[in-house]
Amino acid sequence: MPPTRAVVLLSGGLDSSTCLAIALSKGRDVLALTVDYGQRHRKEISAAKAVAKRLGVKEHKILKVDLAQFGGSALTDERIGVPTGRTEKEIGRGIPPTYVPARNTVLLSLAIAYAEAAGADEVYIAANFLDYSGYPDCRPEFFAIFREVARLGTKRGVEGRPTRIHTPLIRTRKADIVRTGAKLGVPFGLTWSCYHGRAKACGVCDSCKLRLKGFREAGLEDPLPYETPPKG
């Protein structure tokens, strides 16, 4: 029997790269999908390409969808600031300006479209509920309902074999994501999590802070260079 085919959403960050490694470790025939939705910087896209190549993904599509045309997020609109220097408690409170309207809905839609066209049975997305509790589209109930969308809104669903949507990291703490990634050989130095796109990661945006905390708690060193050296 041929291996199960899976579409893996790959942003180029720590979580999605680990999610990709998980799908590969399960023997999946992986099609990686990176959505270039008009992020303020291009580092994520090049990180995704480098990670996919290093992990030996056979097919990697980069799809442009200019969500920046809509605006409404610090990640697609330079006029909206990215918060920096927030404490963990602050990061966990409310919906941050880095929320991109309906982003995971758009990403999953494209992933199930790709899966259906390519005959893939599964979609993997690295959403995490613990660290980004402020993002509505990272909650388990959102994914539960999206599974219904795959069942009702596609040909595969009508045929009784809807694309299965996997969220293997949904309840995994960042430190455990780092540990899993390390075990599976994720090239952390090629990934990019910082909300800015400068030569080095800033170290102080929400995403850098969560990442650094994850490495610290896992007792591992983040190979990425940082502008602000991580605190012990």
Add this chain to the structure above:
Amino acid sequence: MPPTRAVVLLSGGLDSSTCLAIALSKGRDVLALTVDYGQRHRKEISAAKAVAKRLGVKEHKILKVDLAQFGGSALTDERIGVPTGRTEKEIGRGIPPTYVPARNTVLLSLAIAYAEAAGADEVYIAANFLDYSGYPDCRPEFFAIFREVARLGTKRGVEGRPTRIHTPLIRTRKADIVRTGAKLGVPFGLTWSCYHGRAKACGVCDSCKLRLKGFREAGLEDPLPYETPPKG
């Protein structure tokens, strides 16, 4: 109170143009959204532009999303043939090759993203259940579940005011869509329904056949020029 703002998905066809006219007739402040998803021909896009302009829409965004990269549909892949000369009974049977994997899921995702970013309370989509019963993502139960996506997957939803998704034509017969459009001043001659993109509409693809039948039953003449003259 300012008028309710609504995003209207506009493909440039008969149904979506009528749907747009319906939203305008209700006094909505309309933002039209056309998704250029890699259709084989460009006539739909220019039809959408012409219709939006004629009906006086203030903001009309054309968003490119290259679903043709995925393939899997006669509408995005020239190697897959568009069926022609089918009877009504044949048209209503099974999922046709013109089905674009997860198209309405992708369209609605983008519409709720746009709505959230632009502060719109409503999304209108011209899906029709009667004529295209073969398309899974035109069924009422699909839209019911997508309303849950808007509720669970967006900031607006979390705030208790999810974007409302309207399908005003979901159970309307084509002849009644034509009658409604005529009453509301839809410029039928600017719309485009044919699956081909030639100078004149072919008159024999499923979409032309349904459209011509609608006009015939409504007792109105379709102002579009056809290669194959419609039968009385």
